[in-house]
Amino acid sequence: MTKKKILWVDDEIDSLKPHLLFLEQKGFEMHTAISGDDAIALVRDEQFDLVLLDEMMPGKDGLTTLEEIKEIKPHLPVVMVTKSEEETLMEEAIGQKIDDYLTKPVNPSQVLMVTKRILDTKKIITESRMKRYITDINKLNQRLYGVMEPQDWLDAARVLAGWDLEMDQDPDEGLLQTHGGSRRDINLEFTKYLEKNYTNWICSNERPTMSPDLLKKYMIPLLKGGNKILLLVVDCMRLDQWLSVEPLLSEFYNIDRDAYFSILPSATPFARNALFAGMFPDDISKNYRNIYREGNEGSLNRIEDVLLRDLLEREGVKLSGALRYEKIFDNTEGEALAKRTADYYQSEMVAFVFNFLDILAHGRSNNIILREIAGSEAAFRSLMKSWFVHSPLFSILKSFASRDFTVIVTSDHGSVLCSRGTMAHGKKDTSTNLRYKYGGNLNCNTKEAWLIKKPEQYRLPKFGLATTYLIAKEDFFFVYPNNYNDYIRQFSNSFQHGGISLEEMVVPIAVMTPK
Numbered sequence: 001m002t003k004k005k006i007l008w009v010d011d012e013i014d015s016l017k018p019h020l021l022f023l024e025q026k027g028f029e030m031h032t033a034i035s036g037d038d039a040i041a042l043v044r045d046e047q048f049d050l051v052l053l054d055e056m057m058p059g060k061d062g063l064t065t066l067e068e069i070k071e072i073k074p075h076l077p078v079v080m081v082t083k084s085e086e087e088t089l090m091e092e093a094i095g096q097k098i099d100d101y102l103t104k105p106v107n108p109s110q111v112l113m114v115t116k117r118i119l120d121t122k123k124i125i126t127e128s129r130m131k132r133y134i135t136d137i138n139k140l141n142q143r144l145y146g147v148m149e150p151q152d153w154l155d156a157a158r159v160l161a162g163w164d165l166e167m168d169q170d171p172d173e174g175l176l177q178t179h180g181g182s183r184r185d186i187n188l189e190f191t192k193y194l195e196k197n198y199t200n201w202i203c204s205n206e207r208p209t210m211s212p213d214l215l216k217k218y219m220i221p222l223l224k225g226g227n228k229i230l231l232l233v234v235d236c237m238r239l240d241q242w243l244s245v246e247p248l249l250s251e252f253y254n255i256d257r258d259a260y261f262s263i264l265p266s267a268t269p270f271a272r273n274a275l276f277a278g279m280f281p282d283d284i285s286k287n288y289r290n291i292y293r294e295g296n297e298g299s300l301n302r303i304e305d306v307l308l309r310d311l312l313e314r315e316g317v318k319l320s321g322a323l324r325y326e327k328i329f330d331n332t333e334g335e336a337l338a339k340r341t342a343d344y345y346q347s348e349m350v351a352f353v354f355n356f357l358d359i360l361a362h363g364r365s366n367n368i369i370l371r372e373i374a375g376s377e378a379a380f381r382s383l384m385k386s387w388f389v390h391s392p393l394f395s396i397l398k399s400f401a402s403r404d405f406t407v408i409v410t411s412d413h414g415s416v417l418c419s420r421g422t423m424a425h426g427k428k429d430t431s432t433n434l435r436y437k438y439g440g441n442l443n444c445n446t447k448e449a450w451l452i453k454k455p456e457q458y459r460l461p462k463f464g465l466a467t468t469y470l471i472a473k474e475d476f477f478f479v480y481p482n483n484y485n486d487y488i489r490q491f492s493n494s495f496q497h498g499g500i501s502l503e504e505m506v507v508p509i510a511v512m513t514p515k
Contacts, residue, residue, distance in 0.1 A: 003029040004119050005047065009039040009065065010054040010081070022108035028115070036060030040068050048076060049119055052102075052111070055082035070097060077118050081106060126172060133163060133175060137182050144189050150201075150208035153193070154259045156186055157506035161240035168244075168378050184474070187501050191473045194500055195450070198264065202280060202459050209260040211274035214410065215311060218258075218511060222406055223317045223349065230344075230400050230407045231351040233275070234393070235268060236358035236497060237384075238414035242508035244381050245388045252401035253512035262413040262505045264450075264458065264471055265436035267498035268358065269300035272412035277307040278314070285461035292461040308351060319348045327353040334392030341399045350405075354393055357384060361415050361495040371493075377417055380495065400514075407512040415495040416475055416503040421488045422448035424470055424478035434477040434491060435498035440466040448476045450500070472499035 006028050010016060013032045020030045033039040037060055055062035066078055080101040100114050136159055143152050160183055167176060201207040209217055223229055262271045270281050277284050285292045305325040324347045328334045344350045374380040388394055400407055422445055430439035444451055452458050452469035472478060477496055479487035497504050
């Protein structure tokens, strides 16, 4: 292993020989200079990992030397060694981007400590991260092969999402591969669990919180308690994506985060209608007969405002004014909304639906540039965070932070990165989604997808006498036999939704109160 090279600059370097010997014994390669000019010449000609720089030297002093070193090697770590703790001096040094400072007299252990912190932090963090990851995954596996409860799956999703974000900070290829394998194993077990328990969930009053229960649990009690509510539904937002932007909002809000399960199919026409209506899709179909009559996917969410108003009425919530509802499809519409945010401050109940993430996920499948920019889950998270920071959504949230609103942020479903194709068999009028399908007399490989022949058992609507549903498992997506290769080429490594995975079905819900 190559030794780390340290340059120690001090006009009294001979007095530091015990320190130099100590650091050499600890495995560092030590070099010295007795003036600022000598140090600058060495930095220009050689590669060092760290500079220890005396602040008070005859001729060129430490601050001047520091400035010139940073011009030559802007990213070279520098530790200032000084006799003075004068505030203005240290502010000037910090302003020139020193990495740390030591106050004379220094002992060898102090120097070693700051040196290891700067040079070995990555190694120490990596080793610690691996140990913590193994501990977390072992705990999950112990629960996984025992008796899992719904809360255990929510916890598993949180652990996986938390590790997603931690690995974004400092990716390690080996750990990323291990994490990917753990995710696949856990999603496989989640699919098996749902096959045994999903129909029991949706027919029981003791079920975990699901799409139809969400607003009744989190929003209705607040409205009845006299709170003004801003409901923000960000279509297709995953738990890990929310976790990546949540810290940006913690400056403005106290945040109480939770998670719930999307219904199946984990897609907008079913999950978001269920969220706003407080009903499963079969009951929505009975009460609003035109919604699912034609089965046209593009029109299945056209009366969300009506569903929400009726939910409030059924739950006994009486607003003094009208419910304010807006659906935003792109940044232009969002910017226009952000400019008139003040128009909503007097309302008791405001609901905004942002469709940007869903459009981005779909657009990535069809746009080569987007696929290059967001080629992985980590890159997609980064793109989402970048969008959020500069988005009208963030502006709206900051503006409401100065008002007496409780803000509820959630989504209707997430998405999963699909890598494997599975055959679907159906007629031309079969729906087009790649993670779920409905139509007459469909068929599939039941090892890779659910085949639902009796929609009523899954609380789903019928579009005809022989309506069947296909719902993809894990990371599969549907392809047809006659264009198999084209679909595989276009949609492998694409984000889709509607199927069975923790990434699609475990959805964030955050209740935020202004600070």
